[in-house]
Amino acid sequence: MAEAAGSGGRFWKRHIVRQLQLRDRAQSGRFLDVVQAYTRLLEKSSLMVHFSEKLEAESFDRQAPRPGQDTCGSVPEPGPGSAEGLQTLKRKYQRQIAEVKDASGELAYRIIELSKLLKAKECELQEQKTRLGSLSGRLAELEAEQQQLAGRAGDLGCGNAARKAEYDALRERYRLQEAELRQAAERGEELLQSLVRKKKEAAEHQNEKNERVKQARLCRELKKATKRTVSIDVEADEGKPAEVNVPVSELAELEGCKKLWKRPFRSASATSVTLARCMGVFKGLLDFRLKRGNSIGSESEVHYRSLPICLVTCLPSRVSDVQEAHSSEVNAVKFGPSSGVLATGGADKLIRLWNVAGGRLKDMQTLEGANGTITSIEFDPSGHQILAASYNKAVHLWHIRDCKSKETLTGHADKVTAAKFRSTRHQAVTGSRDRTVKEWDLCKGACYRTINVFSYCNDVVCCDNVIMSGHHDKKIRFWDSRGARCTEVIPVEGQVTSLHISQDQMHLLSCSRDNTLKVIDLKMNNVRQVFQADGFKCGSDWTKAIFSPDKSYALVGSSNGSLYLWNMESGKLETVLSGEHRASVNAVAWCFSGQYVVSVDQGRKVVLWR
Structure with a gap:
């Protein structure tokens, strides 16, 4: 180098x-002609000087006296030829001198x-x-x-060569690790599919076992019932069928399977006539107690506490407390069954629990473990567990007391937008943007039914054996969970953002992107009322609207930060609560006692109204 x-x-x-x-x-060539001309001029000048001196010498010689001539005598007169020649020569020389x-x-x-x-x-x-x-x-x-x-270039070249060697080595390591990661992902997918398959098989096996236990128990109860004496009153009219009179106390004893009937038979022939009716009665009583995924007489079945009943709802009128609940926007809020516990979930992947007492919100604890934005929160009827849907394609189940995630339900292929408990805490229903609704057995953590719902599902609610889902294609669909078939479709004018069913399960409230709320009569399956107001605008695809606990009012938050409250009886706008939120309100919740209302917005605020 x-x-x-x-x-x-x-x-x-x-x-x-x-x-x-x-x-x-x-530059020398430019002066060469000048120098040559100057040299020639000097030569001519020297020649002229020499010639002038020569002429002067010749003229002097002619004027000087010749030798032997008498200088004292008179000057002889020159001839006319010599004088004229001299004058001519002089003029000639003078002319030459002038030219020179x-x-x-x-x-x-x-x-x-x-x-x-x-x-x-x-x-x-x-x-x-x-x-x-x-x-x-x-x-x-x-x-x-x-x-x-x-020198620096040489050093840099050496350094670049070393860096290139390191880069090549790192690239090779990256390629190997990427191959290992791909293999690990494939193994994980295989393990997940194997786990889901095994869970499904275990769920089917458990269901079959429970069915066998149910059938065996039913047979035992029927055998016991056929051995008991039943009081039958035979009327005088032979054409009138006989009726079985079962007292209420004995029905309770039959449900508990602990006491025996002690009525004597009066007629053996009457027993054969009413045996089919007795079997129907026993089967109905036993099916009434049966819960999906559990045996009939399961000792582990938890008896739920009774939910508070709201007789009169208090209209919210003022702000009671304001808290900055999360580090990002808050998407979901829900009161517990006792009305003293509030849960909020947001885009920071956390669920925070608050104690509501004396018109104040006091931070209780934080539930961690979700790997995506929380989109929905639901308490089980006992208030001991929380079910939450998230954007990481999973549903998480927490125990409130130990703050640990009990179960993570995976199987959806896209964001999970809604998660709700069924009639017990052992079953749940979830909706997702992968165009499916799934039913889950929470005891086994397995999905036992998947319903294809044709469009993005933004929210779901459950009512007995009916699942209602709101969709991005502006439709509300009703599904029979026993046969996984669609029984009713109600079109609306906008994308459905939320569904809420009244406590008496008679009416369904829907919120949609056409800036309206619709009340649907579940008996007639038609739209009964439509609520809209100047200034109300649905702010997002997950804006939640709710009934009041006594179904007297409908409440929703707007994109301008205000809460709009309609009267169900008159169908008119009752009041507008504004002034606290500075961002779009995502969700609202009304406690079961009817005393408090909570609203959450995209600006991380939780506002308690009373």
């Missing part, structure tokens, strides 16, 4: 010297001009020499800098 730099320096030096020589030749003087003047003028031009060229040459000196110094500096840069 140093030799290359030295050869490059010598090349530049030779190039500059060559350019200077070319410039010297060009004119030529000398012109040459002198040219000499002066050329002298000035020569001085100018000398000045320019001096400037060029000065500039050449400065350029030579600059060239030396640049050569030194070039050598330094060449």
Whole structure:
């Protein structure tokens, strides 16, 4: 590298010297004619001087006396020929002298001009020499800098070679690790599918086992019932069928399977007549107690506490407390069955529990473990567990007391937008943007039924054996969970963002992106009321609207931060609560006692109204 730099320096030096020589030749060629003319002029001038001196000498010789001639005598008169020749020669010489003087003047003028031009060229040459000196110094500096840069370039080249070797090694490691990750992902997918398959098989096996236990228990109860005496009153009219009179106390004993009937038979023939009716009665009583996924007499079945009943709802009128609940927007809010516990979930992947007492919100605990934005929150009827849907394609189940995730339900292929408990805490229904609704056995953590619902599902609610789902294609669909078939479709004018069913399960409230709320009569399956107001605008695809606990009002939040409250009886706008939220309200909740209302927005606020 140093030799290359030295050869490059010598090349530049030779190039500059060559350019200077070319410039010297060009500038010297400009003065070559002048110098030659000046030389010829000097030669002519010297010749003229020599010729003038010669003429003067000849004239002097002619005028001088010849030897032997008497100088004291009179001067002889010259002949006429010699005088005229002298005059002619004089005029000739004078003419030549005048021409020479004119030529000398012109040459002198040219000499002066050329002298000035020569001085100018000398000045320019001096400037060029000065500039050449400065350029030579600059060239030396640049050569030194070039050598330094060449050294740095060599160092950088070595460093780049080392970096390239490291990069190639890292790239090879990345390729190997990517292959390992792909294999691990494939193994994980296989394990997940195997786990889901095993859970499904276990659920089917458990269901079959429960069915066998149910059938065996039913057979035992029927055998016991056929051995018991039943009081039958036979009317005098033979054409009138006999009826079985079963007291209420004995029905309770039959449900508990702990006491035996002690009524004696009065007629054996009557038993054979009413046996089919007795079997129907027993089967109905036992099916009434049967819960999906559990045996009939399961000792582990939890008896739920009774939910508070709201007789009169208090209209919210003022702000009681304001809290900044999450580090990002809040998407879901729900009161517990006791009305003293509030849960909020947001985009920070956390669920926070609040104690509501004395019109204040007090932070209780935080539930962690979700890997995506929380979209829906639901308490089980006992208030001990929380079910939450999230954007990481999963549903999480927490125990409130130990703050640990009990179960993670996976199986959806896209964001889970809704998760609700069924009639017990052992079953749940979820809706997702993968166009499916899934039913889950929470005891086994397995999905036992998947319903394809044709469109993005934004919310679901459950009522006995009916599942209602709201969709992105502006339709509300009703599904028979026993046969997984669609029984009713109600079209609306906008994308459905939420569904809420009244406590008496008689009416369904829907919120849609056409900025309206619709009340659907579940007996007639038609739209009974439509609520809309100036200023109300549905702010997102997950805006939630709710009934009041006594079904007297419908409440929803707007994109302008206000809460709109309609009267169900009159169908008119009752009030508008505004002034606290500065962002779009995503969800609202009304406690079961009817005393408090909570609203959450995209600006991380939780507002308690009373």
